[in-house]
Structures are given as structure tokens and as C-alpha cells.
Amino acid sequence: MKELTCIVCPRGCRLTIDDELNVTGNSCPRGAQYAKDELTNPKRMITSFMRVKNRENCVVSVKTSTSIPKGKIFDVMEEINKVGVDAPTHIGDIAISNVLGLGADIVITKNIK
């Protein structure tokens, strides 16, 4: 039996999950899935920024297109910080595809002219 705080949405349900992966306390199916993933293969979204090379003093925000294994967070951060992008940027542009082979892209989240 393990207690978890659901991080799927701002509601933050208190979940309990037993050894057979039965989940209680969730308000939606995503919460149950979160608890199962958290015990077997915990994953997180990452949001950060990248340098905009052709603008002075400017960064553009990015996110992972899907969650990545928790243990890979700092490796992915390193990849994000290695490269920059050129403006103009558009929401949804892919800055790095399939980062570290994890099946997630690094996607731009801000329009910069």
C-alpha cells in the first residue's frame, strides 16, 4: 500500500495504490494510470527554455511533447541547453525530435517574431 499525490491536474487527489496496482482516491481514469505508472515507470513532463540565437537577450519556452522517464530529466535538460533556435519561432515547432530516443520531441511553446 502506497500513498501518492496525483500530479495529473491541479486538483491533486490523494491516491492509494496496493501491490496488485488497485488504485483508490482518484477522480478520473488519468489518476489511476498515473498511480500505476508512478510505481512501475514514473514519468514527467519537462518545461524549460532555449536560447534564441539571432535575438539579443532572448529565450523561448519549450516543453516535452509527452512525458519522459523521471530518471532522464537531467539528461534531457542537458540536450535542451546544448542547442539554440532561430527566431521567428511558432508554437508547436519541433526544436529537437525524439530527444535521446525517448519518443518525445522538444516543442516550442511561444511565438517570437
Next chain:
Amino acid sequence: MIKRDLVIIGGGSAGMAAAIEAKKNGIDDILILEKDNVLGGILNQCIHNGFGLTEFKEELTGPEYLSRFADVVKEMGIEYKLDSLVLDVTENKVVTYSNANDGIVNIEAKAIVFATGCYERSAGAIQLSGDRCSGIITAGTAQKYLNIHGYLAGKRIVILGSGDIGLIMARRMTLEGAKVLCVSELMPYSNGLNRNIAQCLNDYNIPLYLSRSVLRVEGKSGRVEKVVLAAVDDKMKFIPGTEMEFECDTLLLSVGLIPYVSLLDKLHAEMSSTKGAKVNDQLMTSIPGVFACGNCLHVHDVVDFVTDEGREAGRGAANYIKGLSEKKRHITVKPGNGVGYVIPQYIETDLNNDITFKFRVRKPIKDVFVNFKSGDTLIQKVVKMVLIPSEMVMIKINKSKLENLPVDEIEVSLEERK
């Protein structure tokens, strides 16, 4: 003098929503005045995800969320001026703004919506003791430095206050290579969302110390060198012998947000305990034709609620301009046992089919009834399992229940379930 139907002060979530809704309700002559160089307000620097779950049924980052509304503002042809600071508002609804192109301009408006957001409590406001050195910075300012300009405010960080911005910044700064030593919270509970404690602190093994605050800051060199925390008792007095010392270069403050209302204050609008203006069921302040919404009315925890409130103010302003919002009554809504504040503070029109009462409890409480009473008459009783101060409560009541009240007063209070 230039005349406009509706002037909206602030182009963040609340202001954009108000403009869009007013336009949908038949008001074409709208001007948004925004002091920053982009629309979107604080969401520009909130690059984390989790926005828009109610509104869009998906989790967006702040910039993605704001761009959906900014796109609609542009598509609808709603005029907005950036880099434009409002200097003054008179009770005759003359708005004075200035920017580099137009100079200083006066506009006479039929209605005004304040959507000016909130500001952070500072070191001075909490009477932080110790050396006055550099490296003491509010969490929101550190967030702007990092997420807009790309600079870390420090490398070894202590955070005072466990509000959401502090928690989010603990994670952000950790990801960017800073060492966040701890988060200290004066209260015996955190004011942040549970999920932020889980994903911003627990994920990175950042300790959260409750009932502890900063005893003093040391920084004789001119930069923060050490932060000393100590436990507090239930009267918020420091307990000797409980000191914990942290060698660090930065103290981040996440110690509360206050509605930004200096211009409303100057108009002598009636103020509430939220530190925002008192409003009626149309979100109109005590100054006729002047409305308030979003974080300048009361500080919200979720942007979708800000958007909704912006829409409410946009409808209110449209009703006012069209001459529909005749005051038919004056019912005062007041907080009772366990309730900090209730919005709206007055019910004056009968234009809404339902009225959504928004309030916060004073302290965490389980298993309660929320009672809406007028005199001795119970209007509505709602069961709630858990209520905490950091989560705004919203309860909708049909207008039929608010008619023929015994007294011109409604009290919202908590009653423990035995």
C-alpha cells in the same frame, strides 16, 4: 477628448477574456491598455504546464494558453495598445495613459474594466530581519529573469513561503543547475497545490519545513551569505534553540500576492478584506461603470477561473453600457464562521440566472456544511469533504433562491458535520 465605449486596463488573462466577452455581447468600441510589450500578462513567464484543464480540456503551458486568447483578440479586431501605462482614472471615467507614440492621452469611457493583476509581497512587507544585502528577491521576479531573459538569480537558494510560485521556482532553478536547499513555510501547512509539493519538491528531494521562518539574513559582504531559519510557535513567535543555518547566495520570497489596485484606491472605491474592490453580481465596483476582475479583484489559484471572471466582467460592462444593469435591490453578502471573504459582496441586479459565490476558508477544515443564510432562513446547504485556504471554493445558487429574502443580507458560513 477621445471617447470609447469600453476601456480595459490590463491585457492579461482577465483583460483579454473581458474584451472578448464584451465584444460577443455587442460592444464594438473596445480598447485594451497593456503596460508590457506583449499581451498575456504574467502567463508569459509561467512556462510550466498545467493551464487550461477546464477551458480547453488539455494541459497547456502559460505562453500557449495566453496565445489562444491573444489570437482571438486579434481575429475579432479588438484594439489593444502595448507599452501603454495607465496613469490616472477619474470617477467620470476619464482614463489617462501614456506611451512613446501617443504621448499622454485622455479617453472618456462609458465603462472601465480593471484587470490589473496582483503584485508580490516584498521583504519590507514581511519585516524580514538581518542584513540588507543583494540576493533577496521575490519568486516572481526570479521567474521573469529566468524564463524571459534566461538568467538564474542565484546558485544556492533558500525559498521562504510555499505558495505555488515558490514551489514552481524551486523546480525550475533546480533544473537549470541551481541548488535549492529548502523551502520554509511560516504556517503549519503549505499554501501551494498538493501536486506542486509532489512534483516540484519531492521529486528533487527538496525539504519543506513547516512552521518555520527566516530569523535573519546574513550578508556583510553585500550579498546573501547565510539564511537562518527558526521554528515558530502557534503565536508566530520564534522558538529559541531551533535555529537552522543555510549557507546560500539567494533568498527567494514567495510570501503572498496582493491585488494591484492603487488607481481604484485613489477613486475611493469601496475595498474588501481581499485587498481588492467590493463588487456586485455584475462585478461592478462601488464606482458606477467601473468593473474589476481577475487577480486585482482577489488572487486566484487557477487561470481558468481568472478567464471566467474576466468574461463575467465583460458581460457586466456590456450590460452597463447597454443600460440594462438597473439596480433593483441591495443585498449584502458577508463571510460568517470560518470564511475569509465572499465575492460578490453585493447582489443588486437580477440579470444572472445563477450567481456563483466565490470564497476562501480561513484554515484547513474537513467534513463541513457550507450554509447560505438570510437572517434565520437557510437558502442553501452544501456538503464539502475538505476545504483549504489555498483553494477557492465556488458554489452556484439559482436566482429563484435569492428572491424574497427575509433580510437584505446573506451570510456564508461553515458548520462542522457531527
